[in-house]
Amino acid sequence: MTDTELHPAPHEVEDELDEDDRMRPEFVRAVLDAVETGDHAAARALVEPLHPADLADLFELTPQPERAALAHAVAGELDAEVFAEMNEHVREDLLDALTPGEVATLAAEMDTDDAVSIIEDMDEDDQRAVLRALDPDDRAAIEEALSYPEESAGRLMQRDLVAVPEHWTVGDVIDYLRRQEDLTTDFWEVFVVDPGHKPVGTCALSRILRTARSVPVAEVMQREQTLIPTDMDQEEVALRFQKYALISAAVVDASCRLVGMITVDDIVHIIQQEAGEDTLLLSGAGEGDINEPIRRTVRSRLTWLVINLGATMISASVVGLFQGEIARYALLAVLMPIVSAMGGNAGTQTLAVMVRALATNQLTSSNTLRMLGREFRVAACNGAALGGVGALGTYLIFGDPKLSAVFAAAMVINSLVAGMIGVVVPVALDKADIDPAISSAVFVTTVTDVMGFLSFLGLATLVLVP
Amino acid sequence: MTDTELHPAPHEVEDELDEDDRMRPEFVRAVLDAVETGDHAAARALVEPLHPADLADLFELTPQPERAALAHAVAGELDAEVFAEMNEHVREDLLDALTPGEVATLAAEMDTDDAVSIIEDMDEDDQRAVLRALDPDDRAAIEEALSYPEESAGRLMQRDLVAVPEHWTVGDVIDYLRRQEDLTTDFWEVFVVDPGHKPVGTCALSRILRTARSVPVAEVMQREQTLIPTDMDQEEVALRFQKYALISAAVVDASCRLVGMITVDDIVHIIQQEAGEDTLLLSGAGEGDINEPIRRTVRSRLTWLVINLGATMISASVVGLFQGEIARYALLAVLMPIVSAMGGNAGTQTLAVMVRALATNQLTSSNTLRMLGREFRVAACNGAALGGVGALGTYLIFGDPKLSAVFAAAMVINSLVAGMIGVVVPVALDKADIDPAISSAVFVTTVTDVMGFLSFLGLATLVLVP
Incomplete structure (x- = not known):
């Protein structure tokens, strides 16, 4: 060599x-x-x-x-x-x-x-x-x-692991490890179990290496540990690894016996995948895998497009109610998409924040009301700012103060609606045990479209059209 | 006790x-x-x-x-x-x-x-x-x-680490570890360095524990290792940890000397954050932190809303070109938001997939053209399906075959535009070293809005309005 x-x-x-x-x-x-x-x-x-x-x-x-x-x-x-x-x-x-x-x-x-x-x-x-x-x-x-x-954790776990009884010394553990020839997997911690094979603690290898041989493992092991039940969803497993900065964790069956272990290197791609998934789900792109067979891609995306088509037909039918007004005052048709689009944008902002906060367990029943208040204040500020800019712009272009006022009012109303619905929809879906990333967007944009058209065309009918 | x-x-x-x-x-x-x-x-x-x-x-x-x-x-x-x-x-x-x-x-x-x-x-x-x-x-x-x-990696790294010379035996390493009292940090691997303090290999603690004391570390260490330069961006560090399933990695300075280490528990929250960030950035929600001071939230979201307002004004001005036609045929104003919204939805689906594929290094110059072809086929299928459903629906409701044909044609055109622009925009931004998650959405929806209005109202003017 x-x-x-x-x-x-x-x-x-x-x-x-x-x-x-x-x-x-x-x-x-x-x-x-x-x-x-x-x-x-x-x-x-x-x-x-x-x-x-x-x-x-x-x-x-x-x-x-x-x-x-x-x-x-x-x-x-x-x-x-x-x-x-x-x-x-x-x-x-x-x-x-x-x-x-x-x-x-x-x-x-x-x-x-x-x-x-x-x-x-x-x-x-x-x-x-x-x-x-x-x-x-x-x-x-x-x-x-x-x-x-x-x-589930049961699918993720490895069965190869090192479990030692509590009465062993550090020296016993080291000798045992040197004797075991068929340990194929990498491991970073040793699990200490009681006679019923229930985990009572874990001991990092660095701890074992740095302790004298005569010391019992029970004295150096860490008793507080995070146990993962076999049926826990991988997303929850990933959150636990992240929250408690785990390197490996014991997996236990229904009677709390040690049956496997999960190591962090098996979990990092799940953390990445679960966090990235929300981007794809919110946009209705399904799995969003570029290597997926094209027929499956078409099917999963088309499902969401058809649902969205139904939703846009609902908002279009709101416009349909005002055909007479639009025929007399076609400018309304020019401005109405701005009101609905801005509501959609604001609603999507709030929605994205809430979906992430729910996924990372930051949004709970303890702070939902507070978040609703927070989003209301954000929506009021942003609505006022956009309404102001919009009113000024339309006045400068069309010189019609009534039209500008209607436009501004509709922008403020739709911004507030967007902020509220952007919180309520994901929280309600989460409470109903539906992943808010999957279905929130279509609800939110339908509401902001309908309210955008309704508030603008409705106010315009009251104020502008003779 | x-x-x-x-x-x-x-x-x-x-x-x-x-x-x-x-x-x-x-x-x-x-x-x-x-x-x-x-x-x-x-x-x-x-x-x-x-x-x-x-x-x-x-x-x-x-x-x-x-x-x-x-x-x-x-x-x-x-x-x-x-x-x-x-x-x-x-x-x-x-x-x-x-x-x-x-x-x-x-x-x-x-x-x-x-x-x-x-x-x-x-x-x-x-x-x-x-x-x-x-x-x-x-x-x-x-x-x-x-x-x-x-x-950068330099900010993330810990300076406390265990580095040993190549000529040591496993027994030397164990004795050294037992002597060191002030090692405060958890560690999972020992770094082996040459006399110039350059890393030549790593040795997992499990390897050290399972090897006889007399064996030189150079014989059991793993020579192939992933070195992290101090100036590497944390997103790249996170991708490397994930791709190579690392537990810890040596950080080296410009002259390749070992200066620190990064462990996976410091990286898991970055993986989560970087992957989740795209959801927030794509929707223009900035950092999207629910604990952020409200003024900063308003400022970051308003920036994107104002940019979007400008963009919707561009598409509204396209509608403005057709005011005469709309006044004569108000039904156009009812149907046009459907065409633009469906284009926006399809474009957002493609965009989300491409942004994730770029972020995870799955989309590279090697397969960009192939992805463009793939998205074209998906867009053609979905456009045809939606156009068909839309044409049938409008025909059943309004009984006007010409209107149905125009509607269907506009849906197909906008679907194709959406699929293409959903690939081109993020890829182009990425090439220009701009994070595609931050700014793609406004480009894509502006194009799909403009093309939706233009294709539908334009075709209608040619075909329908006398």
Whole structure:
């Protein structure tokens, strides 16, 4: 082994990644060109230094029709870890080309949680075939994980963990760890359990390393710990990890026995995904995954568009009530979209803030009324400012003081309505156990559209139209 | 010490939190009632079992005028950790009541990164006063951290870490750790450095614990590692931690020397915040912090509303071009908001997907063209579906085949425009190094409004109005 092999460059500067950590298009092109010309050795040489997460990215950036050829060319590098890091749609696409036996070989190499995430997405027939091809221990672990609800702690947890009895000394723990050959998973804390296998404390490895061998673990363990029930939703698990700055946590069954552990590295992508999801849900973009099959994308987006179409028809019918006035005074049709759009914008601002506050447990029954008051004051300030600007603008353009007054009044009314509805809708949906990110937006914009048209055209009818 | 004190209930079931991990309003009320009646002992007894993160939540849920009294009542429990967990606005509010000396005492108890996050938000005068009150070591560490740009790795990192030379054995490392008394921070990995203090590898503590004492660390360390430059933006740091599933990472200066470390528990809230931020930015809600002073909230939201007002005036002026047609055929004013609103909805869907894909480095120059093609196909499908439904609906209601055809054609055109602009705007802003989440929405909705009005009213003028 040469010296350079012993001391490879650290992972900081990578030519295949640009300064934003995005894979360079020239690199992707170079690999795909090598694949296309059949130069598999060159392709393998290019991808060999890649971290599994980066190789997974390469597959995601490769157009779907070329992925199978890439997989074939770099087969030796395409291991379980790469599959574990891959976008689920890209992975499904690649796995479809493999036999159940090949998938089982991959799954057997993975941590239970990663294997489960691959197998849970398969058809029932394929699932059964893969499970049959696994050895009995792996099969039992995966079948048990699949028995928990989707997106629950039971699916996320690993069964490989270190649990020691309370009466052991630090030395006992160290000797035990040195003896255990088959601990495959990374771990950062040791769980201390009572004779009934219930967790009584945790001990960070740094604590064990820094304590004399003769000290009992019970003396150095931390008794206060966050236990995760197997049926807890992954979003709640993620919030707990974040709130209490956890590195790992014990997962317990209904009778409080230790059955698994979740480590923070399994949780970071869930934190990211759950927090980012709200952006997509609020805009009605469904999962919003750019690798999703196009038919599913069309279906999920179209559902929301059709619901929105129904909602805009309701607000259009409000305009319909005033056709006579509009025919006599077409300027109303010019100004009315401004009132409804500004209400929609203000309502969306409030809505986004409330949805995030609910998702991060900052908005609770303790402060809902206070927030309603806060948003009312914000809406009053913003409504007054916009109404003022709007009134001045319309007066300067059209020179009609009555029209300006109507426009300003409608802006203020709609701003207040927007602020209130932007709080009430998400809070009410949350109380009804409906994710406010999913359905709030259509309610809020329908109300602000209807109120925008109604207040402006209604006031105009009273004041302006003879 | 009684047996119950030795074995407190684990942290799982807490009466002060409900099943969603939100603090119960009855609990908040009970504490505040005790504070109000001057029963400080009762208030302290209630908050004493709380985790610092939960006590911080309690302060956030307490109305601003009552926070000082609460702080006074539970002063003994209000330690550095609670301040570190607290929302910055609530914290600033409480810190304002303290002397620089008191703040310095708190800061001295904290990890450097937490102390920096408190001090960086202060006025320059207060900052200087607090720094003067710190002892020289702490002052130097905090001043050095403040010399790095805001939201950079240099600000986030801790200076307390364990670095060992490559020639040490595992036994040397363990003995060294047992000797070090003043290691205050949690750590999960040991960094191995060369004589120039450049990192050459990392060694997980579990690896050290499971290896015989005589083995050199250089043999068990992991050579491939992710190094973080001090000036890297925290968003990039968070993405690296997530992508490579890091527990901790070495921070290096410009000459590649090890100067600090970042651990994953410091990063999880940044992952959450950066991913959640897009929801708020896309809707123009600024920081969207419900604890922000109301004047700042009004200012940041009003900025976006005024920009939007300008944008809606542009689209209103398009309607203004068709006043004559609208006066003759007022039905156009009823249907035109539907076309523009549906374009806005479709554009927002695409935009949300692209903003998330850019933020997570999934959308790069390698697949931008492919995504444009993908969105075109989605827009064509959705436009055709909505146009069809819309045409049928308008025909059934108004019985005018020409009107229905115009409506359908405008829906298809605007859907295609929405899909294209929803990709082009965020990608172009990102190329220009502008955060697409901040400013894309106003561009996209302006284009879809203008095109909605223009295509519908324009086609109607050609086809319908004599």
